[in-house]
Amino acid sequence: MLQGVLADRDAWSPVGECPIEKTMSAVGAKSSMLIMREAYYGTTRFDDFAKRVGITKAATSARLSELVNVGLLTKRRYQEPGQRARDEYVLTDVGVDFMPVVFAMFQWGREHLPNNRKLELTHLDCGADARVEVLCDNGHRVPLDELGMKLVRRSRAR
Amino acid sequence: MLQGVLADRDAWSPVGECPIEKTMSAVGAKSSMLIMREAYYGTTRFDDFAKRVGITKAATSARLSELVNVGLLTKRRYQEPGQRARDEYVLTDVGVDFMPVVFAMFQWGREHLPNNRKLELTHLDCGADARVEVLCDNGHRVPLDELGMKLVRRSRAR
DNA sequence: CGGGATCCCTAGCGATACTG
DNA sequence: CAGTATCGCTAGGGATCCCG
Numbered sequence: 001m002l003q004g005v006l007a008d009r010d011a012w013s014p015v016g017e018c019p020i021e022k023t024m025s026a027v028g029a030k031s032s033m034l035i036m037r038e039a040y041y042g043t044t045r046f047d048d049f050a051k052r053v054g055i056t057k058a059a060t061s062a063r064l065s066e067l068v069n070v071g072l073l074t075k076r077r078y079q080e081p082g083q084r085a086r087d088e089y090v091l092t093d094v095g096v097d098f099m100p101v102v103f104a105m106f107q108w109g110r111e112h113l114p115n116n117r118k119l120e121l122t123h124l125d126c127g128a129d130a131r132v133e134v135l136c137d138n139g140h141r142v143p144l145d146e147l148g149m150k151l152v153r154r155s156r157a158r
Numbered sequence: 159m160l161q162g163v164l165a166d167r168d169a170w171s172p173v174g175e176c177p178i179e180k181t182m183s184a185v186g187a188k189s190s191m192l193i194m195r196e197a198y199y200g201t202t203r204f205d206d207f208a209k210r211v212g213i214t215k216a217a218t219s220a221r222l223s224e225l226v227n228v229g230l231l232t233k234r235r236y237q238e239p240g241q242r243a244r245d246e247y248v249l250t251d252v253g254v255d256f257m258p259v260v261f262a263m264f265q266w267g268r269e270h271l272p273n274n275r276k277l278e279l280t281h282l283d284c285g286a287d288a289r290v291e292v293l294c295d296n297g298h299r300v301p302l303d304e305l306g307m308k309l310v311r312r313s314r315a316r
Numbered sequence: 317c318g319g320g321a322t323c324c325c326t327a328g329c330g331a332t333a334c335t336g
Numbered sequence: 337c338a339g340t341a342t343c344g345c346t347a348g349g350g351a352t353c354c355c356g
Contacts, residue, residue, distance in 0.1 A: 019267030020195055020260060024188035026271060029348065033182055046318050059349050061319060071270065084356095086317065094270050099302045100290045101266055102178060104258035109177030112229065112252050113184060123294035124306045132258045135299065136281035136288040144257045148282045187328065204338050217329050219339060242336095244337065 026070045027098075031055050031063050036102050039073060039095060044088040064089055072098055104132045184228045185256075189213050189221050194260050197231060197253060202246035222247055230256055262290045 027033070034053040043049055050060040067073045072095035079085045103121060121130040134142040185191070192211040201207055208218040225231045230253035237243045261279060279288040292300040 018192070018195070019265075019271065020191055020263045021188065022271045023263040023267035024191055026267075028186070028188050028191075030179065030182035030186050031349075033178055033186075034176070037176070037178055050318095055348095056350055056352095057319065058321085058351090062348080084317090087319090096302050097270065098266055099305070100262035100292065101259065103292065103305075104262045104290070105178045105181040107177075108256055108259055109181035109184075112255065113177065113180045120308050121292065122306045122308055123296070123298055123300045124304045126294060126296050126298060128295035128298075130292050130294040130300050130305065132262070132290060133293045134258065134261065134279065134288050135291045135293065136284060137286035138281070138284050140281055140284060140286075141293070142281045142288050144254050146282045147257070147261075147288065148280045150278050150280055189328080208338095213328095214330055214332095215339065216331090216341085220328080242337090245339090 023101075027067065027072065029063060029066075031059055032067060033102060033105065035060075035063050035067060036072065036095065036098060037106075039089070039091050040099060040102065044090055046087065046089070049089070067095075071095075100132055107132055181259075185225065185230065187221060187224075189217055190225060191260055191263065193218075193221050193225060194230065194253065194256060195264075197247070197249050198257060198260065202248055204245070204247070207247070225253075229253075258290055265290055 027036075031053055034055075035049055038049055038052050043052060046057070046060060046064070049064065050057050053060070055063075064073065068075055068089065071092055073089045074092050076088050076090050077085055078088055107121070122128065123130045134144065134147060136142050185194075189211055192213075193207055196207055196210050201210060204215070204218060204222070207222065208215050211218070213221075222231065226233055226247065229250055231247045232250050234246050234248050235243055236246055265279070280286065281288045292302065292305060294300050
């Protein structure tokens, strides 16, 4: 299983070229993941992040700055009538693209770690339960033992 | 987007009941993710993990023990003819279930972080490119802005 | 409300040396 | 080859206080 790509793996391991390693270095802090969870729930304000994630404001500040730098969130100035201007942190497209990471963790943890409360992902349009899977261009659900990797030559735009 | 579940969120945040937080606590170290990457490539031996992940043997030992405790890997004794018995670390079903986490990170990092080399996931059976997505029980690909959560009463077996 | 500054503790990790 | 033991560094993060 997956043995066929062993030769290619040496092309980027262990010298820091691996996207997984870079992702973990950039946003791999536990509180970063939890801040992103809150962002998906609609949280945008500094103190709300701090309270709901359960970390100090110092940590919140540090993590939010990192997430803005990496591009998952963006800082936006807003002004409520009669109030002074404040900052809020809103999801970017890059941040939305990060959802599979957070929800795959959510799904695995819910399934395989001891917990009492249960939450399910749902497709809001049709109401059915949903989960993270690997899908190929021909529309097949890819069992994880049929998954391979290949090197391609150059960067491709989205 | 996703605002409808705000009330439910307070049911498990921030008191450590969140599956994402538990997952990060259990296997959230960067080298744990890289060890899992190697496991998916077929690596099973101690020194191979250490070399290919690029960490010391002390760190390798600590991470492997954690991964075995959590159940992602299992320790197996083997014996090559003419050699003495050795240990190897092999993927469990729980470990295979963790693949979406690692590959979602792989996918996001490859897409959104600066890098030169490119790798693609492929469906080995049909050869088509593959990616991590959210899928509902009715077979719809769920756009991430149509994703919701709901609380369910009790644990369900797989 | 939205932070920044300071102090301190802990976990992840590298380096090195030693064991069977 | 497959580890264990020790040391020291650094980043994540809590606690507390202060500021506009």
